[in-house]
Amino acid sequence: MMNIKQLSIFVPLFIVSLVSCDNTTNDFDLLCGYFDELEKLNSQQEMTADNKFNFINDLVSKNLTEDSAARISFNAIVGYAPANGRYALYKTTTEEELNKSWQCDSMKVLLQDL
Amino acid sequence: MASTTNTHSSVKKNISSTLVSMSMDKSGSKLGPLVTPAVWIYDYSKNKKTPDIGDISIYAGGLFSGPAGIVTGLFKSVVEDDIETKLNHVKSVEPKQYRDGIKSCHSYGNSSPSINAMAIAGLGTTVWQHPIGIWVYVTDSQGGLIVDYKPVNPVVVYRPKIPLVKSRAGGYVWSSHKK
Numbered sequence: 001m002m003n004i005k006q007l008s009i010f011v012p013l014f015i016v017s018l019v020s021c022d023n024t025t026n027d028f029d030l031l032c033g034y035f036d037e038l039e040k041l042n043s044q045q046e047m048t049a050d051n052k053f054n055f056i057n058d059l060v061s062k063n064l065t066e067d068s069a070a071r072i073s074f075n076a077i078v079g080y081a082p083a084n085g086r087y088a089l090y091k092t093t094t095e096e097e098l099n100k101s102w103q104c105d106s107m108k109v110l111l112q113d114l
Numbered sequence: 115m116a117s118t119t120n121t122h123s124s125v126k127k128n129i130s131s132t133l134v135s136m137s138m139d140k141s142g143s144k145l146g147p148l149v150t151p152a153v154w155i156y157d158y159s160k161n162k163k164t165p166d167i168g169d170i171s172i173y174a175g176g177l178f179s180g181p182a183g184i185v186t187g188l189f190k191s192v193v194e195d196d197i198e199t200k201l202n203h204v205k206s207v208e209p210k211q212y213r214d215g216i217k218s219c220h221s222y223g224n225s226s227p228s229i230n231a232m233a234i235a236g237l238g239t240t241v242w243q244h245p246i247g248i249w250v251y252v253t254d255s256q257g258g259l260i261v262d263y264k265p266v267n268p269v270v271v272y273r274p275k276i277p278l279v280k281s282r283a284g285g286y287v288w289s290s291h292k293k
Contacts, residue, residue, distance in 0.1 A: 053282045065173030069225040076232035081289050089232070089290070097226045114282060 023086035027070035028094050034059040039106040053078065053114040069097050083112040166221065197221070200248040207266050212252055215260070219249035235272035236285030242268035268293055 032057050038044055047055070056074075064071040077090045087108045094102045197220050205213040219241065221228040227249040231241045234251045239259035241251040245267060252263050261274050270293070274286040281287050 010174050017200070050282065056144045057283070067224055070228050070235050071223055072223065075283040076229070076236045076285065077289050078283040079236045079285045081275060085290075093226065093228045093232065096228050 003041035027064055027068045028098065028102060028104075029057075030063060031060065031070045031074060032107055035104060035110050038110055049114055052110065069110065070094075073097075077111070078114050083114075086111045122155075126159055196220075197248065200244070200246050201250065203246060204244045204248060204250050208252075209266075212263070215253045215255060215257075216250050217253070219251060222251075231272055232288075233285075234289040235274065236281060236283070238274045238278060238286045239263075240265070241272040263287050 011068075038052060038055050041047070041055075044052070058083070060074055061070050072095055073090060077086050080086045080089060090111065091103060197218050201216070201218045205216050208216060219227040219234060222230040222234060225233075228243075231243070231249040231251070235241045237259065238261060239251055239253060240261065240263035241249065242265045243249050244265075252260050252265075254260055261276060261278070263273075265271060271291045272288055273291070274288045279287040
C-alpha cells in the first residue's frame with residue numbers, strides 16, 4: 001500500500017505528465033484550427049498564396065512557441081515540393097510525434113496552396 | 115575496436131557518476147552535486163562532448179528531485195548510447211571523407227527525428243533515413259551544407275531542390291526521394 005508520502009510524490013508527477021501530453025497535442029490541433037479559420041474566410045478564394053501563408057504564419061508566430069514541434073514542422077513542410085505531397089508527409093510526422101492517429105481536413109485542402 | 119569501447123559509454127559514465135554522487139551524499143559530503151559537472155569536464159577533455167540542454171536540465175532537476183532525476187538521466191543515457199551505436203554503423207558504410215560530418219537528427223532539437231529531418235532539409239543539406247531506422251544528415255568538415263550528397267543505403271532522402279530556391283517560411287524548398 002502507498003502511504004501519504006509516496007502519493008504526494010507520484011500524484012503531482014502524474015498530473016505534470018498528463019499536462020505535458022496535452023500541450024503537445026494542443027499545438028498540432030491549434031494549427032489545424034488556424035487552417036479551419038482560413039477555410040471559413042469568405043475572401044479565402046481570392047487570397048494569394050503569400051496572403052494565405054501570412055494568415056497562418058501570423059497565428060503560429062503569435063500562439064506557438066519557437067520550440068513547438070507543430071511550429072517547426074509547419075515551417076519545414078511549407079518548403080516541401082511538390083506541394084500536393086505536403087499534407088501526407090505532415091500527417092505522417094505528426095502521428096509519429098503524437099504516437100496516435102491525427103488528421104486535419106482543412107489543412108489537407110489548403111496546405112498545398114501556401 | 116574503438117567504437118566497441120565507446121559503446122554504452124554514456125550509461126557507464128552516468129551510472130558511475132551517480133554512484134559516486136550518492137555515496138558522497140551518504141557519507142555526509144556536500145560535494146555530491148559537483149560530481150556531474152566534473153564528469154562533463156572529463157567527457158569534454160576525452161571525447162570533446164559538451165553537455166546538451168537535456169543534460170543540464172536533468173542535472174538541475176536532479177538537484178531537487180534526486181531519484182527521479184537519476185532514473186530519467188539513466189534512461190536518456192541508454193537512448194543516447196543506442197543512437198551513438200546506430201550512428202557509428204551508418205558512418206561505417208559511407209565514404210571515409212564524409213564520416214566525421216554525419217550527425218544524428220535525434221540530437222538536433224527537441225522534436226521527433228523525422229520532424230528534425232524536415233527542418234534540417236529546409237536549411238539546405240542532405241538528410242536521410244537508414245534502414246536501421248536512424249535519421250542522419252551530413253555537413254562538410256567546416257559545418258557547411260552538402261546539398262547533393264548521395265548516401266549509400268537510404269530508405270528515403272530529403273534534399274534541397276537545385277538550384278536552391280527560398281521557401282515562404284524562410285528555408286529552402288526541398289523534396290523527398292525514395293530508394
